Amino acid sequence: xxxxxxxxxxxxxxxxxxxxxxxxxxxxxxxxxxxxxxxxxxxxxxxxxxxxxxxxxxxxxxxxxxxxxxxxxxxxxxxxxxxxxxxxxxxxxxxxxxxxxxxxxxxxxxxxxxxxxxxxxxxxxxxxxxxxxxxxxxxxxxxxxxxxxxxxxxxxxxxxxxxxxxxxxxxxxxxxxxxxxxxxxxxxxxxxxxxxxxxxxxxxxxxxxxxxxxxx
Amino acid sequence: xxxxxxxxxxxxxxxxxxxxxxxxxxxxxxxxxxxxxxxxxxxxxxxxxxxxxxxxxxxxxxxxxxxxxxxxxxxxxxxxxxxxxxxxxxxxxxxxxxxxxxxxxxxxxxxxxxxxxxxxxxxxxxxxxxxxxxxxxxxxxxxxxxxxxxxxxxxxxxxxxxxxxxxxxxxxxxxxxxxxxxxxxxxxxxxxxxxxxxxxxxxxxxxxxxxxxxxxxxxxxxxxxxxxxxxxxxxxxxxxxxxxxxxxxxxxxxxxxxxxxxxxxxxxxxxxxxxxxxxxxxxxxxxxxxxxxxxxxxxxxxxxxxxxxxxxxxxxxxxxxxxxxxxxxxxxxxxxxxxxxxxxxxxxxxxxxxxxxxxxxxxxxxxxxxxxxxxxxxxxxxxxxxxxxxxxxxxxxxxxxxxxxxxxxxxxxxxxxxxxxxxxxx
Numbered sequence: 001x002x003x004x005x006x007x008x009x010x011x012x013x014x015x016x017x018x019x020x021x022x023x024x025x026x027x028x029x030x031x032x033x034x035x036x037x038x039x040x041x042x043x044x045x046x047x048x049x050x051x052x053x054x055x056x057x058x059x060x061x062x063x064x065x066x067x068x069x070x071x072x073x074x075x076x077x078x079x080x081x082x083x084x085x086x087x088x089x090x091x092x093x094x095x096x097x098x099x100x101x102x103x104x105x106x107x108x109x110x111x112x113x114x115x116x117x118x119x120x121x122x123x124x125x126x127x128x129x130x131x132x133x134x135x136x137x138x139x140x141x142x143x144x145x146x147x148x149x150x151x152x153x154x155x156x157x158x159x160x161x162x163x164x165x166x167x168x169x170x171x172x173x174x175x176x177x178x179x180x181x182x183x184x185x186x187x188x189x190x191x192x193x194x195x196x197x198x199x200x201x202x203x204x205x206x207x208x209x210x211x212x213x214x215x216x
Numbered sequence: 217x218x219x220x221x222x223x224x225x226x227x228x229x230x231x232x233x234x235x236x237x238x239x240x241x242x243x244x245x246x247x248x249x250x251x252x253x254x255x256x257x258x259x260x261x262x263x264x265x266x267x268x269x270x271x272x273x274x275x276x277x278x279x280x281x282x283x284x285x286x287x288x289x290x291x292x293x294x295x296x297x298x299x300x301x302x303x304x305x306x307x308x309x310x311x312x313x314x315x316x317x318x319x320x321x322x323x324x325x326x327x328x329x330x331x332x333x334x335x336x337x338x339x340x341x342x343x344x345x346x347x348x349x350x351x352x353x354x355x356x357x358x359x360x361x362x363x364x365x366x367x368x369x370x371x372x373x374x375x376x377x378x379x380x381x382x383x384x385x386x387x388x389x390x391x392x393x394x395x396x397x398x399x400x401x402x403x404x405x406x407x408x409x410x411x412x413x414x415x416x417x418x419x420x421x422x423x424x425x426x427x428x429x430x431x432x433x434x435x436x437x438x439x440x441x442x443x444x445x446x447x448x449x450x451x452x453x454x455x456x457x458x459x460x461x462x463x464x465x466x467x468x469x470x471x472x473x474x475x476x477x478x479x480x481x482x483x484x485x486x487x488x489x490x491x492x493x494x495x496x497x498x499x500x501x502x503x504x505x506x507x508x509x510x511x512x513x514x515x516x517x518x519x520x521x522x523x524x525x526x527x528x529x530x531x532x533x534x535x536x537x538x539x540x541x542x543x544x545x546x547x548x549x550x551x552x553x554x555x556x557x558x559x560x561x562x563x564x565x566x567x568x569x570x571x572x573x574x575x576x577x578x579x580x581x582x583x584x585x586x587x588x589x590x591x592x593x594x595x596x597x598x599x600x601x602x603x604x605x606x607x608x609x610x611x612x613x614x615x616x617x618x619x620x621x622x623x624x625x626x627x628x629x630x631x632x633x634x635x636x637x638x639x640x641x642x
Contacts, residue, residue, distance in 0.1 A: 086497075108534075130536060130573060130575065131536075134575065137540045137577065138541060141540070141541060165575070165577065168538045168540070168575040169575040169586045169588055170573030170575070170590075171588075
């Protein structure tokens with residue numbers, strides 16, 4: 001075990017019950033430096049307290065998590081975002097990821113898993129829930145008709161696809177590494193590469209998929 | 217000087233090109249039949265107002281100039297105790313000028329039309345009446361309530377006076393253009409009439425004149441109608457919105473509130489509470505985002521979701537289901553889903569795990585289904601041979617349909633069942 005300092009976490013969610021629930025779940029595994037229930041207050045307090053990771057709700061009045069990320073990211077690029085959501089429309093989740101969130105998990109995630117996800121995001125890695133992995137696989141599915149404009153960004157490698165499948169099957173990173181006989185670090189590299197493609201690709205299917213499916 | 221409050225007091229930019237009335241010439245406030253013009257003149261010249269009034273009436277009957285003169289006086293003379301006149305306020309805003317012009321042309325057109333129909337007017341009457349109407353229009357727009365009162369009395373006798381639009385012409389390019397086109401149409405209508413003059417046989421020409429006048433009316437009143445129509449649409453939209461809100465409230469009551477009540481009743485049984493919550497979540501999600509599969513309710517995607525839901529309800533476990541892609545059901549895929557159901561049942565009954573992950577993927581050449589739990593796991597050889605679940609329902613079924621079934625399990629580390637069938641050639 002590395003004696004790494006606890007990640008400093010900031011919570012943004014418009015439900016008070018949920019914020020206190022997350023605080024309790026996380027316990028002393030992280031240091032919660034503050035929380036906010038609305039977009040403007042969140043932007044201001046994040047600027048003041050400079051947390052390592054912001055846990056942010058996808059759906060919030062006043063522009064949602066996306067508005068917070070878009071306001072904070074250019075000023076404080078060192079602040080990482082992890083999106084939390086009950087079960088939102090794909091277009092909302094994809095918008096938050098593309099705005100700069102490093103991952104997406106569902107609110108039903110257990111306390112230890114959430115703490116693990118926070119730690120991973122704070123170290124600069126990406127966090128995919130099984131749902132998000134399934135979504136990416138679906139959105140990047142090979143379409144015989146559409147030729148990718150930028151193969152570098154618009155297609156997944158075979159290995160990335162394998163990793164995503166295992167995530168969708170409910171495997172932890174450690175289990176994926178064992179299954180594929182690679183290191184955990186390599187798994188993380190693959191996931192980060194997928195995240196980058198998700199954020200930067202102009203793939204037409206991405207938005208069309210989200211609009212068609214409307215659900216992750 | 218007594219300050220008089222009135223809307224036109226705000227228009228201080230009086231046009232200096234219009235001469236002011238001679239000093240002392242005002243309209244009377246107290247002694248008036250219509251607007252106090254006659255009494256004002258009488259006071260100024262020291263004669264009985266009745267004489268002036270009779271003069272106005274006589275002039276009106278004999279050619280209409282009396283009415284015109286009276287309106288001019290109304291417009292031009294300040295009311296007693298004030299310095300501002302209606303004509304000065306009116307010229308301060310361009311809209312009034314164009315509107316006045318429009319009204320004058322309308323009246324002219326109307327009179328000409330009446331003449332075309334057979335009601336004959338002397339030209340000597342036509343012009344004063346036209347100008348007087350224009351003047352009255354200005355008064356209606358610019359005057360304060362006190363000045364409008366006599367006009368209101370007349371308006372009240374018109375049966376549908378309440379429905380008269382709040383006549384308003386805004387200045388600006390669009391409205392100027394509108395008035396200009398209206399003017400052209402009215403002039404055109406009048407022109408068409410004049411061209412045929414007494415040739416009443418040419419009804420056709422009369423129709424053109426009518427069309428011109430109707431066009432002019434449409435242009436002047438059009439914006440008001442349009443606004444009215446817009447308000448009606450807005451109102452209807454609001455009604456639909458509130459209907460939707462009522463529907464949503466009903467739905468939330470029937471589903472969410474009922475479930476919450478059930479949860480409170482069973483608060484001491486965490487498993488059934490979790491099951492209720494899961495079921496409600498699934499239902500609500502379907503209702504909110506309800507993504508219909510292109511293959512309808514008979515698709516692989518829908519079938520997997522349905523099976524997951526059944527197992528959740530039957531065994532009160534959480535089943536996280538992720539399905540990538542979709543295809544229509546056929547015999548092989550039905551077998552795959554049935555085998556998957558069996559694997560799910562096993563996991564729910566024996567693993568002791570509270571969450572089971574289901575991942576299904578449709579690829580161009582095959583369809584796969586993974587069922588994974590993090591429960592107890594088992595030792596395959598230790599399963600009694602008479603327990604046919606895995607051997608028959610899963611492995612046997614898959615191999616009969618050209619597919620495969622792999623069970624990976626370790627004591628204490630959970631179980632994963634991987635099922636796949638090749639896709640039938642399309």
